[in-house]
Amino acid sequence: MHPRDLTSAELADLLDDAYRADRSLGTAGxxxxxxxxxADHLGCHPERQAQVWEAWQKLLILEGDVEEGDALFWLNVEFVKPCPEQS
Incomplete structure (x- = not known):
């Protein structure tokens, strides 16, 4: 299923899996x-990225084992790819 077909909460779950795998926090990724x-979808749709970040923040707060600042840096700098039209 393409990211455009998923809810912000579902995308936040995927981000959480990717982040934890990248940081060796015990998930398959x-x-x-x-x-x-x-990564491409979020890079091309900054408003969607903001919605997904908001949903992911709620998840991070509930889980309580990840620093939000590190997660946001990872999302913006390491994970999201610039939209091809903007490169």
Whole structure:
């Protein structure tokens, strides 16, 4: 399923899986194709990225084991890819 077809909460769950895998926090992560589609989708839709970040923040607060600042840096700098039209 393409990221555009998922809710913000579902996308936040995917981000959480990718983040935890990247930080070796005990998850299998995402399939490479899903990861790329998600990174591209969020890079091309900043308003959607903001909605997903808000949903992910709620998840991070509930779980309480991840520093929000590190997660936001990872999202903006390490994960999201610039939209091809903007590169």
């Amino acid at each position: 995402l399939d490479a194709k899903v990861r790329l589609e998600l």
